[in-house]
Amino acid sequence: MVNHKLIKLEPSLYLVATPLGSARDITLRALDILASADILAAEDTRTARKLLDIHGVSLDGRRIIAYHDHSNASDRRRVLKHIEEGRSVAYISEAGTPLIADPGYQLVRDARQAAIKVLTAPGPSACIAALTVAGLPTDQFHFAGFLPAQQTARQKDLIELMLLHATLVLYESPKRLNALLADIESIGGSVRKVAVCRELTKKFEDVQIGSVSNLRAFYDAKPAKGEIVVLIAAGENTKVGESDLKAALLSAMSTLRVKDAADTVAGAYGLPRREIYQMALQLQGAQKTD
Numbered sequence: 521m522v523n524h525k526l527i528k529l530e531p532s533l534y535l536v537a538t539p540l541g542s543a544r545d546i547t548l549r550a551l552d553i554l555a556s557a558d559i560l561a562a563e564d565t566r567t568a569r570k571l572l573d574i575h576g577v578s579l580d581g582r583r584i585i586a587y588h589d590h591s592n593a594s595d596r597r598r599v600l601k602h603i604e605e606g607r608s609v610a611y612i613s614e615a616g617t618p619l620i621a622d623p624g625y626q627l628v629r630d631a632r633q634a635a636i637k638v639l640t641a642p643g644p645s646a647c648i649a650a651l652t653v654a655g656l657p658t659d660q661f662h663f664a665g666f667l668p669a670q671q672t673a674r675q676k677d678l679i680e681l682m683l684l685h686a687t688l689v690l691y692e693s694p695k696r697l698n699a700l701l702a703d704i705e706s707i708g709g710s711v712r713k714v715a716v717c718r719e720l721t722k723k724f725e726d727v728q729i730g731s732v733s734n735l736r737a738f739y740d741a742k743p744a745k746g747e748i749v750v751l752i753a754a755g756e757n758t759k760v761g762e763s764d765l766k767a768a769l770l771s772a773m774s775t776l777r778v779k780d781a782a783d784t785v786a787g788a789y790g791l792p793r794r795e796i797y798q799m800a801l802q803l804q805g806a807q808k809t810d
Contacts, residue, residue, distance in 0.1 A: 524551035524577060529558075529608035533600070533631045535624065536610050537617040537643030540747070541722030543574045550641045551575055557610035559602045561585040563623050564614045571612075587611065589623050596630050603636050617645045621665040621691050646720055647689050650749035653727055654715035657754070660686035669696060672780065675703050679787030682708050688752040694744040701739065704752060705732045706772055707784050713753035719746040765789070769800050778804055 534553050539545040554560065555577045562568035565584045572579065587599060602609050613622035631638050647663050662684050667674045681688050682704075692700050697716070704712060710733035718726045724746065728735055765785065772781035782797040 523548060524555040524575065527552050527556045529553065529556050530637070531603050531606045531608055532637040532639050533603060533628070534608065534610040534639050534641060535618045535628070536612045536641045537645065538571060538612050538615055540615050540644045540646055540649065540720050541725075543571065545644050545721060546571070546575065547641065547643050550643055551577060553610050553641050554612075556608070557582075558607035559583060559585060559599075559609045561587045561599055561609055561611040562614075563588045563612070563618075567614050568612055587623065587627065591623070593630075596627050599627065600631055600634055600636060603631070604634070615644070615646075617643065620645050620647060620663075644721070646691070646717075646747065646749050649720045650689065650715070650717040650751055651687070653720075654717060654751045655729060656687045656713065656715055656751050658687065660754075661689055662686045663689045666691050666693075667700070671699065671703070672776075674700070675707065675776070675780070675784060678703055678707050679784055682712075682752065682755065683787055683790060685754050687754060690750045690752070692748050692750050694746060694748055697744050697748055697750070698736065698739055700750060701732055701736045705736060706775070707787065708732070708752070708755055709768075712755060715751040716744065717749040717751065718744055720749065722746070765791075765796070765799065766803060769796070769803055773800065773803065 534557060536550045536553055538550070554572065560568065560582060562584055565586050568584055585599060587595060599609060611618055611624060611627065613624060616622060618624035619628065628638055651658050651661060662681065664677070664681055667677050667690060690700070701714070704714060711731045713730070714732045714735050715727060715729045716735060716739070718724075728738060768785045769781055772784045776784060778800050779797065782800040783793060786793040786796040
């Protein structure tokens with residue numbers, strides 16, 4: 521059964537959200553736009569064709585233009601030229617909402633600079649889907665997408681991000697999940713609450729919630745697979761004693777340089793970096809004399 525209808529679209533760039541997993545999560549308006557646009561552009565043309573086939577949307581001789589992370593300024597120019605010549609263009613990323621940890625920002629930026637109208641057909645987003653099922657506070661949240669793969673750079677980003685009084689939302693590869701959880705524990709402590717949302721809307725959807733130390737143990741025993749969203753609860757404003765600080769520093773110094781370890785602990789507890797660095801130097805000196 522075909523659930524779309526042909527509609528008259530103005531010459532504009534339409535950003536169309538597509539399902540994360542379940543094909544039926546697409547909106548009726550999104551199907552109308554995909555059926556009616558003069559030109560279709562997609563991050564992955566094969567995924568786009570499969571989605572159109574599932575919903576009975578015929579190309580009727582229309583082209584699907586590839587536009588992805590490796591597309592350049594001339595590629596964007598070709599897409600936007602169609603709109604300037606009076607055609608409508610619908611853009612979809614591989615899954616979810618374009619621009620949200622997906623390609624599209626530079627295309628929209630160039631469209632705005634060229635005074636081209638940009639419209640949205642909103643829908644699925646892994647960030648919002650995870651927030652709704654994880655059970656962590658949603659009154660304030662910060663989406664940071666993918667953090668750096670390199671450990672030192674990732675830890676430096678986490679130090680700043682985990683000071684925010686908001687739920688932190690990250691995307692992560694299953695191959696790096698355990699390393700990310702280890703960094704979260706090192707920076708925020710073993711009891712920091714975390715949710716790992718995996719394969720949202722798909723057959724093997726799974727959400728694990730608990731302390732970061734418990735989740736580390738869980739995924740050490742059962743390595744994760746699939747698409748992953750990690751949510752980190754905001755830290756609580758609790759007083760920390762000197763012995764706790766020293767223990768945290770010694771733990772961080774076992775894998776990091778003294779300065780980086782001091783930055784990590786200071787950031788985690790919201791304390792002056794200079795004071796924590798001096799404490800770290802004293803601990804380092806004591807270790808050398810033992």
